[in-house]
Amino acid sequence: MKTLAKKDLIKAMNIWAQKHDVLSPTKTAPGDCIFDTFREKTFTLDYKKPPLSPKAVFFPHSEVTFKVEKNEYREIVSAKKMLIFGLRACDMMGILQASSFMSRDRKDVYYNAKRNAATTIVMACPGPQNETCFCTTTRSGPVAQKGFDLQFYDVGDAFLIEIGTSRGEELLSAIPLADVDESQARRQIEEFKQKAIRSIPEVKSFIKAMNKLKDGKADEKIWDSFGQKCITCGGCAFVCPTCTCFNVYDHQSSPGNGLRARTWDACLYGGFTREASGHNPRASQALRLKRRHEHKLLHFNEIDIQGSLCGCVGCGRCSDYCPVHIGTLEVVKAIAE
Ligand code: SF4
Ligand code: SF4
Incomplete structure:
Protein backbone atom coordinates (compact mmCIF):
# COMPACT_ATOMS: atom_id res chain seq x y z
CA MET A 1 0.00 0.00 0.00
CA HIS A 61 -28.97 22.66 -12.27
CA SER A 62 -29.59 23.77 -15.82
CA GLU A 63 -28.17 22.31 -19.00
CA VAL A 64 -28.70 22.93 -22.71
CA THR A 65 -29.05 19.56 -24.43
CA PHE A 66 -29.40 20.79 -27.99
CA LYS A 67 -29.49 23.95 -30.02
CA VAL A 68 -31.25 24.78 -33.26
CA GLU A 69 -29.46 27.38 -35.35
CA LYS A 70 -30.92 28.38 -38.72
CA ASN A 71 -32.99 25.20 -38.62
CA GLU A 72 -29.86 23.08 -38.08
CA TYR A 73 -30.00 20.75 -35.06
CA ARG A 74 -26.86 20.37 -32.90
CA GLU A 75 -26.73 18.14 -29.84
CA ILE A 76 -24.61 19.41 -26.95
CA VAL A 203 -30.98 5.52 13.77
CA LYS A 204 -33.29 2.76 14.97
CA SER A 205 -36.43 4.62 13.88
CA PHE A 206 -35.17 4.45 10.30
CA ILE A 207 -35.41 0.66 10.02
CA LYS A 208 -38.63 0.64 12.02
CA ALA A 209 -40.14 3.22 9.64
CA MET A 210 -39.05 1.23 6.59
CA ASN A 211 -40.73 -1.87 8.03
CA LYS A 212 -43.92 -0.02 8.91
CA LEU A 213 -44.14 1.41 5.40
CA LYS A 214 -43.49 -2.03 3.91
CA ASP A 215 -46.23 -3.57 6.04
CA GLY A 216 -48.68 -0.75 5.28
CA LYS A 217 -48.79 0.17 8.97
CA ALA A 218 -47.62 3.80 8.77
CA ASP A 219 -50.20 6.27 10.05
CA GLU A 220 -51.52 8.13 7.01
CA LYS A 221 -52.23 11.21 9.13
CA ILE A 222 -48.54 12.07 9.38
CA TRP A 223 -48.54 13.04 5.69
CA ASP A 224 -51.39 15.51 6.25
CA SER A 225 -49.56 17.02 9.15
CA PHE A 226 -46.28 17.37 7.21
CA GLY A 227 -48.20 18.51 4.12
CA GLN A 228 -49.67 21.44 6.06
CA LYS A 229 -46.21 22.55 7.17
CA CYS A 230 -44.32 22.16 3.87
CA ILE A 231 -43.75 25.46 2.04
CA THR A 232 -42.88 23.66 -1.26
CA CYS A 233 -39.45 25.23 -1.57
CA GLY A 234 -37.97 22.05 -3.10
CA GLY A 235 -34.83 22.45 -1.00
CA CYS A 236 -34.90 18.86 0.27
CA ALA A 237 -34.75 17.54 -3.30
CA PHE A 238 -32.08 19.98 -4.44
CA VAL A 239 -29.64 19.15 -1.63
CA CYS A 240 -30.27 15.40 -1.90
CA PRO A 241 -27.48 13.50 -3.68
CA THR A 242 -29.91 10.85 -4.94
CA CYS A 243 -32.72 13.08 -6.26
CA THR A 244 -32.65 13.21 -10.04
CA CYS A 245 -36.00 14.72 -11.11
CA PHE A 246 -35.73 17.12 -14.01
CA ASN A 247 -37.91 19.12 -16.36
CA VAL A 248 -37.28 19.62 -20.08
CA TYR A 249 -38.31 22.75 -21.92
CA ASP A 250 -37.88 24.26 -25.38
CA HIS A 251 -37.16 27.91 -26.02
CA GLN A 252 -37.51 29.48 -29.44
CA SER A 253 -35.44 32.66 -29.67
CA SER A 254 -36.52 33.43 -33.26
CA PRO A 255 -37.97 31.39 -36.15
CA GLY A 256 -35.53 28.52 -36.85
CA ASN A 257 -33.43 29.24 -33.74
CA GLY A 258 -33.75 27.99 -30.21
CA LEU A 259 -32.69 25.43 -27.70
CA ARG A 260 -33.81 22.57 -25.53
CA ALA A 261 -32.71 22.58 -21.90
CA ARG A 262 -33.30 20.61 -18.79
CA THR A 263 -33.38 21.91 -15.27
CA TRP A 264 -33.68 20.36 -11.84
CA ASP A 265 -37.24 19.73 -10.78
CA ALA A 266 -38.76 18.27 -7.62
CA CYS A 267 -41.53 15.76 -7.01
CA LEU A 268 -42.76 18.10 -4.28
CA TYR A 269 -43.86 20.66 -6.84
CA GLY A 270 -47.47 20.37 -7.95
CA GLY A 271 -46.49 20.85 -11.60
CA PHE A 272 -44.17 17.86 -11.59
CA THR A 273 -46.98 15.32 -11.78
CA ARG A 274 -49.77 17.48 -13.22
CA GLU A 275 -50.94 15.93 -16.47
CA ALA A 276 -51.85 17.77 -19.66
CA SER A 277 -55.55 17.32 -18.86
CA GLY A 278 -55.05 19.23 -15.61
CA HIS A 279 -55.54 16.09 -13.52
CA ASN A 280 -52.87 15.61 -10.89
CA PRO A 281 -52.47 12.08 -9.49
CA ARG A 282 -50.65 13.61 -6.50
CA ALA A 283 -52.97 16.49 -5.94
CA SER A 284 -51.95 17.52 -2.43
CA GLN A 285 -48.66 18.33 -0.71
CA ALA A 286 -49.40 15.47 1.69
CA LEU A 287 -49.47 12.97 -1.19
CA ARG A 288 -46.34 14.45 -2.74
CA LEU A 289 -44.43 14.20 0.54
CA LYS A 290 -45.62 10.64 0.97
CA ARG A 291 -44.37 9.77 -2.51
CA ARG A 292 -40.97 11.40 -1.94
CA HIS A 293 -40.36 9.43 1.23
CA GLU A 294 -41.70 6.19 -0.21
CA HIS A 295 -39.27 6.66 -3.08
CA LYS A 296 -36.39 6.91 -0.62
CA LEU A 297 -37.54 4.28 1.88
CA LEU A 298 -39.83 1.86 0.12
CA HIS A 299 -40.19 1.93 -3.66
CA PHE A 300 -36.51 2.26 -4.57
CA ASN A 301 -35.25 0.07 -7.37
CA GLU A 302 -32.98 -2.68 -6.01
CA ILE A 303 -30.53 -2.39 -8.92
CA ASP A 304 -30.08 1.33 -8.33
CA ILE A 305 -29.07 1.30 -4.68
CA GLN A 306 -25.64 -0.28 -5.12
CA GLY A 307 -25.48 -2.25 -1.85
CA SER A 308 -26.89 0.60 0.21
CA LEU A 309 -29.99 -0.06 2.29
CA CYS A 310 -32.36 2.14 0.30
CA GLY A 311 -32.62 5.25 -1.86
CA CYS A 312 -31.36 7.48 0.95
CA VAL A 313 -27.62 7.57 1.69
CA GLY A 314 -27.93 9.08 5.16
CA CYS A 315 -26.25 12.41 4.45
CA GLY A 316 -28.82 14.25 6.58
CA ARG A 317 -28.91 17.31 4.32
CA CYS A 318 -32.71 17.36 4.02
CA SER A 319 -32.86 17.56 7.82
CA ASP A 320 -30.15 20.24 7.82
CA TYR A 321 -31.89 22.49 5.32
CA CYS A 322 -35.67 21.99 5.37
CA PRO A 323 -36.88 25.28 6.83
CA VAL A 324 -39.85 23.59 8.54
CA HIS A 325 -38.14 20.39 9.74
CA ILE A 326 -39.46 17.76 7.36
CA GLY A 327 -36.15 16.04 6.70
CA THR A 328 -35.93 12.26 6.40
CA LEU A 329 -34.83 11.96 10.05
CA GLU A 330 -37.95 13.79 11.23
CA VAL A 331 -40.16 11.78 8.88
CA VAL A 332 -38.85 8.37 9.95
CA LYS A 333 -39.20 9.37 13.59
CA ALA A 334 -42.85 10.33 13.01
CA ILE A 335 -43.57 7.09 11.13
CA ALA A 336 -41.82 4.95 13.71
CA GLU A 337 -43.66 6.56 16.59
S1 SF4 B 1 -30.67 12.17 4.16
FE1 SF4 B 1 -31.34 10.84 2.47
S2 SF4 B 1 -33.16 11.82 1.61
FE2 SF4 B 1 -32.13 13.36 2.90
S3 SF4 B 1 -30.80 14.49 1.46
FE3 SF4 B 1 -29.52 12.83 2.31
S4 SF4 B 1 -29.77 11.10 0.87
FE4 SF4 B 1 -31.42 12.59 0.43
S1 SF4 C 1 -37.34 21.38 2.16
FE1 SF4 C 1 -39.08 21.11 3.59
S2 SF4 C 1 -40.46 22.84 3.11
FE2 SF4 C 1 -39.03 22.65 1.37
S3 SF4 C 1 -40.12 21.27 -0.09
FE3 SF4 C 1 -38.81 19.96 1.21
S4 SF4 C 1 -40.18 19.28 2.87
FE4 SF4 C 1 -41.16 21.07 1.91
Whole structure:
Protein backbone atom coordinates (compact mmCIF):
# COMPACT_ATOMS: atom_id res chain seq x y z
CA MET A 1 0.00 0.00 0.00
CA LYS A 2 1.08 3.60 -0.66
CA THR A 3 1.13 6.60 1.60
CA LEU A 4 1.28 10.31 0.81
CA ALA A 5 2.83 12.69 3.34
CA LYS A 6 0.39 15.50 4.17
CA LYS A 7 3.07 18.10 3.43
CA ASP A 8 3.13 16.80 -0.17
CA LEU A 9 -0.62 17.00 -0.79
CA ILE A 10 -0.62 20.51 -2.32
CA LYS A 11 2.18 19.43 -4.63
CA ALA A 12 0.12 16.40 -5.70
CA MET A 13 -2.99 18.55 -6.25
CA ASN A 14 -1.02 20.95 -8.44
CA ILE A 15 0.30 18.04 -10.49
CA TRP A 16 -3.22 16.65 -10.98
CA ALA A 17 -4.51 20.14 -11.81
CA GLN A 18 -2.24 20.21 -14.88
CA LYS A 19 -4.40 17.56 -16.55
CA HIS A 20 -7.76 17.87 -14.80
CA ASP A 21 -10.24 20.43 -13.62
CA VAL A 22 -9.82 19.66 -9.91
CA LEU A 23 -12.70 20.26 -7.51
CA SER A 24 -11.83 20.17 -3.85
CA PRO A 25 -13.12 21.31 -0.45
CA THR A 26 -12.92 25.08 -0.53
CA LYS A 27 -13.48 27.56 2.27
CA THR A 28 -15.81 30.40 1.33
CA ALA A 29 -15.54 33.86 2.88
CA PRO A 30 -18.44 33.31 5.33
CA GLY A 31 -16.74 30.11 6.51
CA ASP A 32 -18.77 27.47 4.64
CA CYS A 33 -17.17 24.68 2.69
CA ILE A 34 -18.12 23.92 -0.91
CA PHE A 35 -16.62 21.82 -3.66
CA ASP A 36 -15.00 24.34 -6.00
CA THR A 37 -12.04 24.70 -8.33
CA PHE A 38 -8.84 23.82 -6.47
CA ARG A 39 -6.83 26.86 -5.43
CA GLU A 40 -4.03 26.65 -2.89
CA LYS A 41 -5.30 29.72 -1.04
CA THR A 42 -8.83 28.49 -0.37
CA PHE A 43 -8.27 24.71 -0.32
CA THR A 44 -8.92 23.17 3.08
CA LEU A 45 -8.67 19.80 4.75
CA ASP A 46 -10.53 21.16 7.74
CA TYR A 47 -14.04 20.66 6.38
CA LYS A 48 -17.36 19.27 7.46
CA LYS A 49 -20.28 18.16 5.32
CA PRO A 50 -20.57 20.58 2.38
CA PRO A 51 -24.12 22.00 2.09
CA LEU A 52 -24.40 20.69 -1.48
CA SER A 53 -23.40 17.25 -2.66
CA PRO A 54 -21.34 17.18 -5.85
CA LYS A 55 -24.27 15.85 -7.93
CA ALA A 56 -24.35 19.08 -9.96
CA VAL A 57 -20.95 18.16 -11.45
CA PHE A 58 -22.65 15.47 -13.56
CA PHE A 59 -26.22 16.73 -13.43
CA PRO A 60 -26.10 20.55 -13.59
CA HIS A 61 -28.97 22.66 -12.27
CA SER A 62 -29.59 23.77 -15.82
CA GLU A 63 -28.17 22.31 -19.00
CA VAL A 64 -28.70 22.93 -22.71
CA THR A 65 -29.05 19.56 -24.43
CA PHE A 66 -29.40 20.79 -27.99
CA LYS A 67 -29.49 23.95 -30.02
CA VAL A 68 -31.25 24.78 -33.26
CA GLU A 69 -29.46 27.38 -35.35
CA LYS A 70 -30.92 28.38 -38.72
CA ASN A 71 -32.99 25.20 -38.62
CA GLU A 72 -29.86 23.08 -38.08
CA TYR A 73 -30.00 20.75 -35.06
CA ARG A 74 -26.86 20.37 -32.90
CA GLU A 75 -26.73 18.14 -29.84
CA ILE A 76 -24.61 19.41 -26.95
CA VAL A 77 -22.89 16.75 -24.89
CA SER A 78 -20.28 18.43 -22.74
CA ALA A 79 -17.67 16.82 -20.52
CA LYS A 80 -14.38 17.94 -19.05
CA LYS A 81 -11.64 15.82 -17.55
CA MET A 82 -12.53 16.31 -13.94
CA LEU A 83 -11.09 15.18 -10.61
CA ILE A 84 -13.16 15.46 -7.44
CA PHE A 85 -10.97 15.33 -4.35
CA GLY A 86 -12.29 14.83 -0.83
CA LEU A 87 -15.72 13.30 -1.40
CA ARG A 88 -17.28 11.67 1.63
CA ALA A 89 -18.50 8.09 1.41
CA CYS A 90 -22.21 9.05 1.51
CA ASP A 91 -21.72 11.33 -1.49
CA MET A 92 -19.80 8.60 -3.32
CA MET A 93 -22.79 6.33 -2.75
CA GLY A 94 -25.03 9.16 -3.94
CA ILE A 95 -23.04 9.30 -7.18
CA LEU A 96 -23.29 5.51 -7.57
CA GLN A 97 -27.05 5.62 -7.07
CA ALA A 98 -27.60 8.56 -9.43
CA SER A 99 -25.29 6.99 -12.05
CA SER A 100 -27.17 3.73 -11.87
CA PHE A 101 -30.49 5.54 -12.35
CA MET A 102 -29.04 7.53 -15.26
CA SER A 103 -27.86 4.35 -16.96
CA ARG A 104 -30.85 2.10 -16.35
CA ASP A 105 -33.10 1.28 -19.32
CA ARG A 106 -31.42 3.86 -21.54
CA LYS A 107 -28.13 5.69 -20.98
CA ASP A 108 -28.50 9.39 -20.32
CA VAL A 109 -25.72 10.64 -22.61
CA TYR A 110 -25.42 14.08 -20.98
CA TYR A 111 -24.94 12.66 -17.48
CA ASN A 112 -22.74 9.74 -18.48
CA ALA A 113 -20.34 11.81 -20.61
CA LYS A 114 -19.53 13.89 -17.54
CA ARG A 115 -19.43 10.94 -15.14
CA ASN A 116 -17.10 8.94 -17.40
CA ALA A 117 -14.67 11.86 -17.61
CA ALA A 118 -14.47 12.24 -13.84
CA THR A 119 -12.06 10.71 -11.36
CA THR A 120 -13.11 10.46 -7.72
CA ILE A 121 -10.99 10.56 -4.58
CA VAL A 122 -12.88 9.77 -1.39
CA MET A 123 -11.67 11.04 1.98
CA ALA A 124 -12.83 8.39 4.44
CA CYS A 125 -14.96 10.00 7.14
CA PRO A 126 -13.44 10.02 10.63
CA GLY A 127 -16.85 10.46 12.29
CA PRO A 128 -20.14 12.34 12.06
CA GLN A 129 -19.85 15.66 10.26
CA ASN A 130 -22.77 16.99 12.27
CA GLU A 131 -25.69 15.63 14.29
CA THR A 132 -27.74 14.63 11.22
CA CYS A 133 -25.27 12.12 9.70
CA PHE A 134 -26.58 8.54 9.64
CA CYS A 135 -24.61 6.75 6.90
CA THR A 136 -24.00 3.72 9.12
CA THR A 137 -27.76 3.11 9.19
CA THR A 138 -28.13 3.32 5.40
CA ARG A 139 -24.93 1.28 4.76
CA SER A 140 -23.29 4.06 2.80
CA GLY A 141 -20.41 5.11 5.03
CA PRO A 142 -18.30 6.20 6.82
CA VAL A 143 -15.86 4.45 4.47
CA ALA A 144 -16.71 3.90 0.80
CA GLN A 145 -16.99 0.27 -0.26
CA LYS A 146 -16.84 0.85 -3.99
CA GLY A 147 -17.10 3.38 -6.81
CA PHE A 148 -14.02 5.43 -5.90
CA ASP A 149 -10.82 5.63 -7.94
CA LEU A 150 -8.81 6.33 -4.78
CA GLN A 151 -9.75 6.45 -1.12
CA PHE A 152 -7.61 8.42 1.35
CA TYR A 153 -7.44 7.71 5.09
CA ASP A 154 -6.14 10.56 7.23
CA VAL A 155 -3.80 8.95 9.76
CA GLY A 156 -2.04 12.00 11.15
CA ASP A 157 0.95 13.22 9.16
CA ALA A 158 0.06 11.15 6.12
CA PHE A 159 -2.75 9.60 4.10
CA LEU A 160 -2.98 5.87 3.53
CA ILE A 161 -4.24 5.33 0.01
CA GLU A 162 -6.56 2.58 -1.11
CA ILE A 163 -6.63 2.05 -4.87
CA GLY A 164 -10.04 1.42 -6.40
CA THR A 165 -9.34 1.48 -10.15
CA SER A 166 -6.53 1.61 -12.71
CA ARG A 167 -7.49 5.25 -13.29
CA GLY A 168 -6.70 5.89 -9.63
CA GLU A 169 -3.45 3.97 -9.92
CA GLU A 170 -2.45 6.14 -12.85
CA LEU A 171 -3.01 9.28 -10.78
CA LEU A 172 -0.59 7.97 -8.18
CA SER A 173 2.18 7.41 -10.70
CA ALA A 174 2.68 11.19 -11.00
CA ILE A 175 3.05 12.13 -7.32
CA PRO A 176 5.62 11.59 -4.53
CA LEU A 177 4.63 8.52 -2.48
CA ALA A 178 6.17 6.16 0.02
CA ASP A 179 5.55 2.45 0.52
CA VAL A 180 4.04 1.22 3.73
CA ASP A 181 3.78 -2.27 5.16
CA GLU A 182 0.55 -3.77 3.76
CA SER A 183 -0.66 -5.61 6.87
CA GLN A 184 0.13 -2.69 9.17
CA ALA A 185 -1.73 -0.32 6.83
CA ARG A 186 -4.74 -2.68 6.67
CA ARG A 187 -4.80 -2.76 10.47
CA GLN A 188 -4.69 1.04 10.65
CA ILE A 189 -7.53 1.29 8.14
CA GLU A 190 -9.65 -1.19 10.08
CA GLU A 191 -9.05 0.74 13.32
CA PHE A 192 -9.95 4.01 11.55
CA LYS A 193 -13.12 2.45 10.19
CA GLN A 194 -14.28 0.88 13.46
CA LYS A 195 -13.66 4.09 15.39
CA ALA A 196 -15.68 6.06 12.82
CA ILE A 197 -18.53 3.51 12.84
CA ARG A 198 -18.72 3.61 16.63
CA SER A 199 -19.03 7.40 16.55
CA ILE A 200 -22.05 7.46 14.20
CA PRO A 201 -25.06 6.08 16.07
CA GLU A 202 -27.59 3.87 14.32
CA VAL A 203 -30.98 5.52 13.77
CA LYS A 204 -33.29 2.76 14.97
CA SER A 205 -36.43 4.62 13.88
CA PHE A 206 -35.17 4.45 10.30
CA ILE A 207 -35.41 0.66 10.02
CA LYS A 208 -38.63 0.64 12.02
CA ALA A 209 -40.14 3.22 9.64
CA MET A 210 -39.05 1.23 6.59
CA ASN A 211 -40.73 -1.87 8.03
CA LYS A 212 -43.92 -0.02 8.91
CA LEU A 213 -44.14 1.41 5.40
CA LYS A 214 -43.49 -2.03 3.91
CA ASP A 215 -46.23 -3.57 6.04
CA GLY A 216 -48.68 -0.75 5.28
CA LYS A 217 -48.79 0.17 8.97
CA ALA A 218 -47.62 3.80 8.77
CA ASP A 219 -50.20 6.27 10.05
CA GLU A 220 -51.52 8.13 7.01
CA LYS A 221 -52.23 11.21 9.13
CA ILE A 222 -48.54 12.07 9.38
CA TRP A 223 -48.54 13.04 5.69
CA ASP A 224 -51.39 15.51 6.25
CA SER A 225 -49.56 17.02 9.15
CA PHE A 226 -46.28 17.37 7.21
CA GLY A 227 -48.20 18.51 4.12
CA GLN A 228 -49.67 21.44 6.06
CA LYS A 229 -46.21 22.55 7.17
CA CYS A 230 -44.32 22.16 3.87
CA ILE A 231 -43.75 25.46 2.04
CA THR A 232 -42.88 23.66 -1.26
CA CYS A 233 -39.45 25.23 -1.57
CA GLY A 234 -37.97 22.05 -3.10
CA GLY A 235 -34.83 22.45 -1.00
CA CYS A 236 -34.90 18.86 0.27
CA ALA A 237 -34.75 17.54 -3.30
CA PHE A 238 -32.08 19.98 -4.44
CA VAL A 239 -29.64 19.15 -1.63
CA CYS A 240 -30.27 15.40 -1.90
CA PRO A 241 -27.48 13.50 -3.68
CA THR A 242 -29.91 10.85 -4.94
CA CYS A 243 -32.72 13.08 -6.26
CA THR A 244 -32.65 13.21 -10.04
CA CYS A 245 -36.00 14.72 -11.11
CA PHE A 246 -35.73 17.12 -14.01
CA ASN A 247 -37.91 19.12 -16.36
CA VAL A 248 -37.28 19.62 -20.08
CA TYR A 249 -38.31 22.75 -21.92
CA ASP A 250 -37.88 24.26 -25.38
CA HIS A 251 -37.16 27.91 -26.02
CA GLN A 252 -37.51 29.48 -29.44
CA SER A 253 -35.44 32.66 -29.67
CA SER A 254 -36.52 33.43 -33.26
CA PRO A 255 -37.97 31.39 -36.15
CA GLY A 256 -35.53 28.52 -36.85
CA ASN A 257 -33.43 29.24 -33.74
CA GLY A 258 -33.75 27.99 -30.21
CA LEU A 259 -32.69 25.43 -27.70
CA ARG A 260 -33.81 22.57 -25.53
CA ALA A 261 -32.71 22.58 -21.90
CA ARG A 262 -33.30 20.61 -18.79
CA THR A 263 -33.38 21.91 -15.27
CA TRP A 264 -33.68 20.36 -11.84
CA ASP A 265 -37.24 19.73 -10.78
CA ALA A 266 -38.76 18.27 -7.62
CA CYS A 267 -41.53 15.76 -7.01
CA LEU A 268 -42.76 18.10 -4.28
CA TYR A 269 -43.86 20.66 -6.84
CA GLY A 270 -47.47 20.37 -7.95
CA GLY A 271 -46.49 20.85 -11.60
CA PHE A 272 -44.17 17.86 -11.59
CA THR A 273 -46.98 15.32 -11.78
CA ARG A 274 -49.77 17.48 -13.22
CA GLU A 275 -50.94 15.93 -16.47
CA ALA A 276 -51.85 17.77 -19.66
CA SER A 277 -55.55 17.32 -18.86
CA GLY A 278 -55.05 19.23 -15.61
CA HIS A 279 -55.54 16.09 -13.52
CA ASN A 280 -52.87 15.61 -10.89
CA PRO A 281 -52.47 12.08 -9.49
CA ARG A 282 -50.65 13.61 -6.50
CA ALA A 283 -52.97 16.49 -5.94
CA SER A 284 -51.95 17.52 -2.43
CA GLN A 285 -48.66 18.33 -0.71
CA ALA A 286 -49.40 15.47 1.69
CA LEU A 287 -49.47 12.97 -1.19
CA ARG A 288 -46.34 14.45 -2.74
CA LEU A 289 -44.43 14.20 0.54
CA LYS A 290 -45.62 10.64 0.97
CA ARG A 291 -44.37 9.77 -2.51
CA ARG A 292 -40.97 11.40 -1.94
CA HIS A 293 -40.36 9.43 1.23
CA GLU A 294 -41.70 6.19 -0.21
CA HIS A 295 -39.27 6.66 -3.08
CA LYS A 296 -36.39 6.91 -0.62
CA LEU A 297 -37.54 4.28 1.88
CA LEU A 298 -39.83 1.86 0.12
CA HIS A 299 -40.19 1.93 -3.66
CA PHE A 300 -36.51 2.26 -4.57
CA ASN A 301 -35.25 0.07 -7.37
CA GLU A 302 -32.98 -2.68 -6.01
CA ILE A 303 -30.53 -2.39 -8.92
CA ASP A 304 -30.08 1.33 -8.33
CA ILE A 305 -29.07 1.30 -4.68
CA GLN A 306 -25.64 -0.28 -5.12
CA GLY A 307 -25.48 -2.25 -1.85
CA SER A 308 -26.89 0.60 0.21
CA LEU A 309 -29.99 -0.06 2.29
CA CYS A 310 -32.36 2.14 0.30
CA GLY A 311 -32.62 5.25 -1.86
CA CYS A 312 -31.36 7.48 0.95
CA VAL A 313 -27.62 7.57 1.69
CA GLY A 314 -27.93 9.08 5.16
CA CYS A 315 -26.25 12.41 4.45
CA GLY A 316 -28.82 14.25 6.58
CA ARG A 317 -28.91 17.31 4.32
CA CYS A 318 -32.71 17.36 4.02
CA SER A 319 -32.86 17.56 7.82
CA ASP A 320 -30.15 20.24 7.82
CA TYR A 321 -31.89 22.49 5.32
CA CYS A 322 -35.67 21.99 5.37
CA PRO A 323 -36.88 25.28 6.83
CA VAL A 324 -39.85 23.59 8.54
CA HIS A 325 -38.14 20.39 9.74
CA ILE A 326 -39.46 17.76 7.36
CA GLY A 327 -36.15 16.04 6.70
CA THR A 328 -35.93 12.26 6.40
CA LEU A 329 -34.83 11.96 10.05
CA GLU A 330 -37.95 13.79 11.23
CA VAL A 331 -40.16 11.78 8.88
CA VAL A 332 -38.85 8.37 9.95
CA LYS A 333 -39.20 9.37 13.59
CA ALA A 334 -42.85 10.33 13.01
CA ILE A 335 -43.57 7.09 11.13
CA ALA A 336 -41.82 4.95 13.71
CA GLU A 337 -43.66 6.56 16.59
S1 SF4 B 1 -33.16 11.82 1.61
FE1 SF4 B 1 -32.13 13.36 2.90
S2 SF4 B 1 -30.67 12.17 4.16
FE2 SF4 B 1 -31.34 10.84 2.47
S3 SF4 B 1 -29.77 11.10 0.87
FE3 SF4 B 1 -31.42 12.59 0.43
S4 SF4 B 1 -30.80 14.49 1.46
FE4 SF4 B 1 -29.52 12.83 2.31
S1 SF4 C 1 -37.34 21.38 2.16
FE1 SF4 C 1 -39.08 21.11 3.59
S2 SF4 C 1 -40.46 22.84 3.11
FE2 SF4 C 1 -39.03 22.65 1.37
S3 SF4 C 1 -40.12 21.27 -0.09
FE3 SF4 C 1 -38.81 19.96 1.21
S4 SF4 C 1 -40.18 19.28 2.87
FE4 SF4 C 1 -41.16 21.07 1.91
